[in-house]
Amino acid sequence: MKKIALIYFLFTLSxxxxxFAFSISAxxxxxxxxxxxxxxxxxxxxxxxxxxxxxxxxxxxxxICVEKKEDAEILLLFHTLNIKSSKLIFVGSYTLLKHYKQExxxxxxxxxxxxxxxxxxxxxxxxxxxxxxxxxxxxxSRL
Amino acid sequence: MLKVGFLVRFLLLTVxxxxxxxxxxxxxxxxxxxxxxxxxxxxxxxxxxESAGFLELYTxxxxxxxxxxxxxxxxxxxxxxxxxxxxxxxxxxxSPKMPEIFSTAARLYVNDHExxxxxxxxxxxxxxxxxxxxxxxxxxxxxxxxxxFGNEVASLIIRVYTKKAKREExxxxxILLSDSGGYDTNIYHAQALENGLSYFVYAxxxxxxxxxxxxxxxxxxxxxxxGKESYTxxxxxxxxxxxxDLGVYSKSVDSFTGPGYRKTPTNDKIISTHAYAHLSKIxxxxxxxxxxxxxxxxxxxxxxxxxxxxxxxxSPGSIIIPPKIWAxxxxxxxxxxxxxxxxxEKKFHWKxxxxxxxxxxxYKQFKDSGQLQGDINYRAPFNNYYKDLAIENSLDLTSxxxxxxxxxxxxxxxxxxxxxxxxxxxxxxxxxxKLIARVGVIKNIDKFQFRVFASHSYMPASFIQLYNDYxxxxxxxxxxxxPTVNIYNAAFRYKNSNSEFEFFINHKTIVxxxxxxxxxxxxxxxxxxQTSMLGFKYRYSFxxxxxxxxxxxxxxxxxxxxxxxxxxxxxxLFNRYKKFDIYNEFTMRDSYEHAGVEVxxxxxYTVAVKxxxxxxxxFGVRADNxxxxxxxxxxxxxxxxxxxxxQRVWLNLEVLF
Numbered sequence: 065m066k067k068i069a070l071i072y073f074l075f076t077l078s079x080x081x082x083x084f085a086f087s088i089s090a091x092x093x094x095x096x097x098x099x100x101x102x103x104x105x106x107x108x109x110x111x112x113x114x115x116x117x118x119x120x121x122x123x124x125x126x127x128i129c130v131e132k133k134e135d136a137e138i139l140l141l142f143h144t145l146n147i148k149s150s151k152l153i154f155v156g157s158y159t160l161l162k163h164y165k166q167e168x169x170x171x172x173x174x175x176x177x178x179x180x181x182x183x184x185x186x187x188x189x190x191x192x193x194x195x196x197x198x199x200x201x202x203x204x205s206r207l
Numbered sequence: 208m209l210k211v212g213f214l215v216r217f218l219l220l221t222v223x224x225x226x227x228x229x230x231x232x233x234x235x236x237x238x239x240x241x242x243x244x245x246x247x248x249x250x251x252x253x254x255x256x257e258s259a260g261f262l263e264l265y266t267x268x269x270x271x272x273x274x275x276x277x278x279x280x281x282x283x284x285x286x287x288x289x290x291x292x293x294x295x296x297x298x299x300x301x302s303p304k305m306p307e308i309f310s311t312a313a314r315l316y317v318n319d320h321e322x323x324x325x326x327x328x329x330x331x332x333x334x335x336x337x338x339x340x341x342x343x344x345x346x347x348x349x350x351x352x353x354x355x356f357g358n359e360v361a362s363l364i365i366r367v368y369t370k371k372a373k374r375e376e377x378x379x380x381x382i383l384l385s386d387s388g389g390y391d392t393n394i395y396h397a398q399a400l401e402n403g404l405s406y407f408v409y410a411x412x413x414x415x416x417x418x419x420x421x422x423x424x425x426x427x428x429x430x431x432x433x434g435k436e437s438y439t440x441x442x443x444x445x446x447x448x449x450x451x452d453l454g455v456y457s458k459s460v461d462s463f464t465g466p467g468y469r470k471t472p473t474n475d476k477i478i479s480t481h482a483y484a485h486l487s488k489i490x491x492x493x494x495x496x497x498x499x500x501x502x503x504x505x506x507x508x509x510x511x512x513x514x515x516x517x518x519x520x521x522s523p524g525s526i527i528i529p530p531k532i533w534a535x536x537x538x539x540x541x542x543x544x545x546x547x548x549x550x551x552e553k554k555f556h557w558k559x560x561x562x563x564x565x566x567x568x569x570y571k572q573f574k575d576s577g578q579l580q581g582d583i584n585y586r587a588p589f590n591n592y593y594k595d596l597a598i599e600n601s602l603d604l605t606s607x608x609x610x611x612x613x614x615x616x617x618x619x620x621x622x623x624x625x626x627x628x629x630x631x632x633x634x635x636x637x638x639x640x641k642l643i644a645r646v647g648v649i650k651n652i653d654k655f656q657f658r659v660f661a662s663h664s665y666m667p668a669s670f671i672q673l674y675n676d677y678x679x680x681x682x683x684x685x686x687x688x689x690p691t692v693n694i695y696n697a698a699f700r701y702k703n704s705n706s707e708f709e710f711f712i713n714h715k716t717i718v719x720x721x722x723x724x725x726x727x728x729x730x731x732x733x734x735x736x737q738t739s740m741l742g743f744k745y746r747y748s749f750x751x752x753x754x755x756x757x758x759x760x761x762x763x764x765x766x767x768x769x770x771x772x773x774x775x776x777x778x779x780l781f782n783r784y785k786k787f788d789i790y791n792e793f794t795m796r797d798s799y800e801h802a803g804v805e806v807x808x809x810x811x812y813t814v815a816v817k818x819x820x821x822x823x824x825x826f827g828v829r830a831d832n833x834x835x836x837x838x839x840x841x842x843x844x845x846x847x848x849x850x851x852x853x854q855r856v857w858l859n860l861e862v863l864f
């Protein structure tokens with residue numbers, strides 16, 4: 065019994081430490097909060113147009129990067145304009161935030177020399193999304 | 208039963224560990240996370256080369272909290288270097304105990320563009336006091352060989368990096384007003400467009416009113432002024448992997464004491480303008496190409512009714528003036544440089560080796576014209592002395608270089624770099640082939656790091672030291688040897704999560720140093736100068752917002768030269784309390800004697816306090832040299848000492864939009 069308990073303890077601890085190790089980057093932590101705030105799914109399927117960020121996103125707990133946009137629940141856009149999709153869209157640049165202002169849920173982007181996080185109230189309401197408490201300070205009705 | 212009880216307690220314990228860690232992960236406050244992200248994404252983390260020399264880094268956060276508005280606010284805090292001002296008001300540096308550093312020993316870069324003039328071999332005449340609101344961060348490399356930066360040789364490299372459009376996405380207006388009635392105002396705007404083009408544009412206008420000092424001769428009073436009026440324009444355009452920088456800095460400065468024999472100037476001005484364009488392209492195969500063009504001019508009008516002594520080979524002298532020397536009242540010199548350059552570099556990355564190979568070609572054209580006039584003449588029957596000068600020359604400079612860093616294992620790194628520079632002049636000046644080599648070892652043992660470097664280098668002479676058909680107003684030598692410099696560095700560092708201690712030692716030998724004498728002109732010194740410096744710096748971060756830096760440095764030389772302080776202490780303190788940013792800076796330097804003038808210990812205390820009304824609006828006060836006891840410079844033929852950094856208060860308004 066003690067051996068089983070020890071194995072269980074080590075497994076739990078290692079999993080926790082592993083999770084903590086994954087959270088080293090503040091950028092990953094922010095995207096983890098955003099993705100878990102936007103989705104209620106157990107497994108969040110995302111598609112991104114920046115392949116260099118896929119590895120980072122794949123390390124976030126319960127997040128899977130998919131090959132095709134159609135298979136994703138959330139599109140994370142950093143470069144691409146004019147994507148027509150009914151999927152949830154979240155962007156990583158101010159230029160894209162302005163471009164997709166009619167449908168985008170929000171963005172994590174640089175402006176005025178500092179990083180900003182913003183969720184657009186009207187677009188969240190269109191999708192019937194209610195954000196958790198830790199993100200509500202970042203909801204605004206305009207850019 | 209006991210076993211079940213133990214199991215339940217054990218399950219509860221491990222589950223609580225798991226959830227407490229998960230909770231810690233999930234409950235990070237977003238604002239704190241955004242701050243952490245800003246910290247980990249600093250542009251300085253991408254650009255700095257810690258193995259290139261003793262690095263002093265000024266991050267954007269620090270520059271903002273210092274409320275620094277010109278490069279001089281940064282330079283005066285540099286450990287191991289003493290910011291000074293020469294007799295025509297140009298800011299430069301002195302090493303401990305030493306006179307001003309050789310003009311080509313220091314180079315200044317804005318992004319990848321070198322700002323050095325071909326004529327006088329220094330960037331500081333024009334750019335030493337540049338406004339820095341458009342600058343993101345500043346890196347100063349001391350005791351470097353410069354090969355890593357793939358440009359012309361120097362042992363002190365100052366690299367300033369501009370703000371990037373993709374991070375700004377908006378604009379900023381800044382207005383500073385000083386207690387002397389001066390102002391410094393600027394505006395910038397940046398945007399990334401949907402077509403892939405991003406731009407950052409900046410404009411600055413200032414009028415820096417410094418104190419006026421007085422000199423007296425024959426019962427007459429003369430004003431020694433050092434005001435500055437300037438404007439700066441800068442644009443950075445980026446499209447895919449193409450980057451274009453365009454810049455102009457134009458200024459008019461008073462000539463300070465001027466070059467006169469008795470330091471009795473009359474309304475002298477130096478008007479300078481530097482315009483440049485720099486195009487870079489980074490190809491996918493790690494090849495970087497840079498093409499640039501510079502046009503700079505400097506128009507110096509010196510007037511001194513008590514005469515300026517000049518070199519003139521034709522002069523027979525007089526009762527009071529030695530032969531080959533003459534005296535004028537008006538000294539007007541106009542310099543014009545044009546520089547075109549191409550740089551190509553490629554990086555290779557293998558398992559344990561990183562190799563950089565590169566080459567550059569520079570064409571430098573130099574034109575000098577001048578008029579010298581005085582009311583006494585050695586050429587009878589003329590009543591007035593007058594000489595009209597016009598000279599022109601050019602240089603083709605080619606350079607080949609490589610740097611290889613080899614990781615023997617995870618803790619031990621060897622660095623070898625070499626560079627060949629080939630100077631070919633159009634007229635008269637001797638061609639030069641020069642070699643630079645640098646070897647180094649970096650060993651990491653847990654939190655400790657040891658660095659040892661040795662480099663063999665040189666300092667090129669500038670056109671005004673090498674070429675002048677008339678040998679008037681200064682005598683030159685077409686066959687001057689470039690001074691050879693050997694530098695040996697060692698450093699020991701201990702670093703943990705919130706503190707860093709570094710001890711460093713540096714030894715330098717200079718052979719064939721260049722000196723200026725009125726009669727002989729520019730000559731190679733027969734003496735070998737050896738200088739040694741040691742010091743430490745300690746940094747401790749109480750938390751993200753509060754930190755302290757402590758520095759000490761001291762130097763000596765083998766010739767008992769005592770023209771500047773031998774040691775200095777400095778403490779810099781950054782604090783944040785609610786919406787207040789508070790910066791304190793204290794520097795102490797010891798006494799020295801120069802030109803027969805005793806200069807006592809100096810104590811410079813500078814403070815800056817900023818209040819953020821909102822995320823976008825802040826208001827601040829910066830007071831320099833609060834007790835007016837800061838470092839002062841002594842000058843030949845002038846009995847007073849003059850503060851390099853004056854007692855000054857600036858009010859500062861910053862608005863982001």
